[in-house]
Amino acid sequence: MALISQSCSRKKDTFINRNFHALGTKYNILYNGNIALERGKLAVNDEFTENFWELLPVERMKVSEDIFLPGQTKNADFERAEEKAIKAIQKHGMNIQGKEKNPQIDEAYLLLGKARYYDQRFVPALAAFNNILNKYPTSDKINQVKIWREKANMRLDNNIGAINKLERLLKEEEIEGQDLADATATLAQAYINIKAKDSAISLLGVAAENTKVKSEKARFHFIRGQLYNEMEERDSANMEFDAIIEMHRQIPRSFYINAHLEKSYNFDAVDGDEVAFQEYLTELEENRENRPFLDKIYYRIAEFHRNRASDSLAEAYYNKSLRKTSSDKYLRALNYETLGNMYFDRNAYKTAGAYYDSTMTAMVQNSKPFRIIKRKRENLDDVIYYEDIARANDSILHIINLPKEEQLAIYVKHxxxxxxxxxxxxxxxxxxxxxxxxxxxxxxxxxxxxxxxASISPRGLPGEFNTKDGGGSSFYFYNPTTVAYGKNEFLRLWGERKLQDNWRxxxxxxxxxxxxxxxxxxxxxxxxxxxxxxTYIASLPTDEADIDSIAKERNFAYYQLGIIYKEKFREFELSKSRFEDLLNNNPEDRLILPSKYNLYKIYVELGLNRKAEAMKGDIVANYPDSRYAEILLNPQSELAKDENSPEVIYTNLYKKFENQEYQEVIIEADIQIKRLEGDDFLPKFEILKASAKGRLYGFEAYKEGINHIALTYPNSEEGKKAQEILNNAIPALAKKDFVSDDVAKNFNVIYQFEKGSGEDIEAFVKTLNEEIEKKIKYFDLTTSIDVYNENTTFVVVHGLTSIQGASGFAQLLQSDERDSRGRPVKPKITKEYIAISSPNYAIIQRHKNLNTYLKLE
CATH class of the missing domain: 1.20.1480 (hypothetical protein mp506/mpn330, domain 1)
Known part of the structure; x- marks a missing residue:
């Protein structure tokens, strides 16, 4: 045992030791690590969904924005691959005298870097690749390592550095085969990242020629086709898509179908053979192998028919595309939006609005396209509202003006x-x-x-209860068919009965x-x-006042529609028809002049110069003193810069509001509201007037003004804002109960001045500030002049921190002083004061209930 241990030592550079550790590393640890890596890559591929609507990335991998703590991993397979790589380095590394004797350790580091890269831990991956470059410069994998290092650099947004190093690698080394494909593809992605797409095209061509992986070849050709399309080189793009189509079943079907579709979008509708092209699309539709992609094929056919102005066929195919189950949210959004636009063009606004609602459900919320559709849908609310009014009132007025016989004929048919x-x-x-x-x-x-x-048992004996024969019970309530029959029979015999005693x-x-x-x-x-x-004839209005009210409401709806179509949708033809219809319907005087001016602007936009000149002459001749006539006579003067424009008047009036000249604001706003009847700017003056009345007369006046705006201008921005104030702010502002001084943090001292008293407020404030600066050293106090109502003005000291401190401050100002000789000097501030917390001061200003507060003291 000692002999084996000694012979396998990692510290002795012997032939047996080197080969033992190399073989163990390669065929055991790295083998299992690479299997885990490949399994993890398959999972990454499965998670990635190709978005053929955008430029494809060179590498099929989605970078997640999720943040993981140290030690956490996104994929267990990559974690296992990393563990195997680390084990190979720690257990089988033979670093003897600064040199690695195990030829498999560079492979272990490469596996380590790849595992971290695919696990989207790019900085640790970069460290692993750099370790190989620093310690194993003669490795046979050195070119692969350099490519992987730059891939990691690109993921860290170091595109310029990656480009420089990859270009040097291609220039200095003789790279071929898959390594050349990987290097050029990576370099192409770096160029795409910096928007140098023309440089990427040639590099992707080299990559496509040298890669051994068919799916990669299809991807590179597809990206080249997309780039050529961006550069409007349709023929070159079609050659790339043809190269993909020729590979047919050797590549993923999605690339094959999307190559067909991308090529179809390059069809020349002017000089191309439409019959042959339609047959081509039909063949794509009828091919059974294309069933998983019918949603996209139907959409393409729909676009073809829409471009030929065959709206009914186009609509049918858009709906067929929607009916196919698809995870492609972008395609669903395209279908819904296109159908919405088609219905909008037909003036079917409710249907268009429903399609726009569906469009937003298939879009990424708060994205730019989502916000565009949302704004369009919100604008459509106004269109739907006013079109419904116009249509209904037109219908009523039309029937009212018919003879009784024709009215009867219409309702008989109905x-x-x-x-x-x-x-x-x-x-x-x-x-x-x-x-x-x-x-x-x-x-x-x-x-x-x-x-x-059920009455016969398996033995043929009557009446025996059977729960097994036939696989179920024959008990009455266990059989749903029997129960249903019983319920029906009960209802037939007894009818509906309540569950109660004596129900019979x-x-x-x-x-x-x-x-x-x-x-x-x-x-x-x-x-x-x-x-x-x-019945219907009797329901028609007959009173002249009611009929006039219906006509006025219809006319105002036409005016609003004309403005909306002109300003929000730039639909000048629709706007023109609404304004012309309005002027033909004997509108109120307040709507005539702005309608004529808007028509003049529309005629100019549409190039109807004779009509524009005639309308201009009408305005100048019949309304010479109007601001519209002044604008037409002096076209060099922009409306926004005209001193008589609503914008300038509003700006000047708002300055008066900020200066607390509330009475003047109310009077001037009333003048402008009468002058600007029918103008879009009018609600802004209403808001300013309501705010000024609230500051001068209190909460109830403000509430009344806001309610008037919400009811009178419900579809303007100001009207919607007013309704929001009514729903959310008014209930909170309505509270009149004073708060305890114990919970307040800021306090004020108030000096009260009555109108006509002859007291000089400005002089008092000047003296007050001088006294504060002289006597108060430790507080940052400020003063202000606040209007309380039309007869009372407050001078207010801010910045005190307690009710006792506020009273003490005021008393300090009123206390006697002594001159340099010690003689008493009368204080400069002798006026009565009110100490109050800031929350309670806000309440008395809001509700004008100072007397109530003083009684509480």
Whole structure:
């Protein structure tokens, strides 16, 4: 035993020792480690899903952003491979006089680096690769190690360094075969990472020629095709896709199908043979081997028909694509979004909105595409709302203006359609009842047969209970068919019964029948009204005020639709039709001028120059003093810079709000609200006015203003914000109860000034600041002038930390002083004060309840 131990020593450089440890390392530890590594790589490949919608990565591996603690691993197989590599190094390493005598240790380090690399621990992997380069420069695996090191560097975003070292490797070493394929492919990925994609194309060509792995060859050709497509070199791209198609069953089917599809997207719709191309797509669809990829094939066929303006066929194939079970969320999102766009173009906004909702479920939340669709969907809410109003009110007004005979004809047709639909439904119910009767009879026969069999035991003796014959029990309640039959028979004989005592009594049943009869009478009466045309005619509004209200609501809906289509969707034709319809419907004066100005802008966008000039002349002639006329006459002056523009007026008014000139803000905002009727900027002035009234008159005035905005402008940004304030902020602001001084952390001293008292507030503040600076050394105090209401202004000292400190501070300012000779000097601050906590000060400002607070003191 000692002889064997001595002969296998790692410290003696003998032929036997070297070969013993080399063979043990290679055929035992490294063999098992490499098996674990390959198994882990298969798991990585299985987790990775090819996204053919984007440029494929050269290496099939998804980098996870999950963070693992030291000692943790993402994959047990890689952990095992790493353990085997470490064991080989520790147990079989023969480092004698600074040189490694076991020729397999460099392989162990390479395995160690690969295991860490695939486990996405790139820094430790880099350390393993560098260890080989430093200690085993003559290793036969040295070129592979250099390639793997740069792969790790690239994963750490060191692309420039990787490019320099790989280019040096290709220049200085004679590399061929798979090593050359790996080096050029890795270098190509580095170039792709730095957006030098033209350099990557030639390198991927070399990699494709030299790789021995067919799936890699297909990948390299596919990436080249994608890069050529990005560079709009369609013919070169098609050559790459053809190279993949020629490999057919030698490669994964996904590459074969997507090569066909990518090539199909390069079809020349102008000069190409559409008939032959359609046959080509049909062949892809009908090939049984392509069934797993029908979702993509259907989508491609749908795109072909949509480009030919065959919308009905396109829609059918988009829906076929959606019906195929697919994990490709991007494709589902594309299908839903395209269908949504198609319905939007047809003005079917509700259906479009539903498709956009489905689109978002298949997208990554908070991504840029998701936010674009979400914004489009939110804008569609307004379109749906106003289109519904416009459509319904148009319909009502149209019918109101018809002669009685035509109204009657319309509703007669409507009621006949309702009757036909009701008869069809009744027919379907009867057919369903017949089917139920057939099923019930079958169940009855089955029960009788089961009961007959149950009454005979296996020995032929009647009445013996059998639980084994036939594999189940014949007990009544164990048989679901029997139970169902019993329930039906009970209902037939007794009707619906409550679970209560004396359920058999006739009055119980009579009550049920009476109720049924009453319901039947009610339904009969409702049916008569439902199918009577006069019912609908009688429901039409006849009062002129009601009709005018419907017309005004319709006109405002048209105006809003014109603005939405123009500003949010850039759909100028739709916007034009809405504004023109509005002007033809005798709108209110407030809508006429902004509608004409918007039409002028739309005519300019659409190149309708004659109409634009005519509209411009109309505005200038009939509204010469308007800001729109001023803009048209002075086109060099931008609206935002025009001193009469809403933006500039609002900005100036907001400055007054910040200066607490609340009364002026309210008056000016009222003027602008009347002046800007129909303008999108109007709700901003409403918000400013509500805020100013809240500061001046208190919580109730603010709440009233916010409620008015939420009701009057429900679909504007300001209206939605107002509704949010009503739901979330108003309940909290409504609290009037004062808080205890013990829980407050900040306190104030208030000096009260009444309007018309003749007191100089600015002079008082100046004196107050001087006294604070002279007498208060240890607190960082500030002063402010706060409007309380239209008759009262506060001068407030901030920064005190207790109610006692606030009172003590005010008393200190009022205390007598002495001059340099010791004579008493009257204090400069003698005004009465109020000490109050900051939370309570906020409450009295919000609710204007200072007197209530003073009574509590």
């Amino acid at each position: 009621t006949e359609e309702l009757k036909a639909k009701a008869l069809e439904e009744e027919k379907l119910k009867e057919e369903e009842l017949k089917k139920q009767e057939v099923r019930k009879n079958a169940a009855t026969n089955n029960i009788k047969d089961n009961n007959r069999k 009594l006739s009055d119980q049943r009579a009550g049920i029948k009476a109720a049924d009869k009453q319901e039947s009478i009610s339904q009969s009466k409702g049916s008569e009204e439902l199918y009577n045309p006069e």
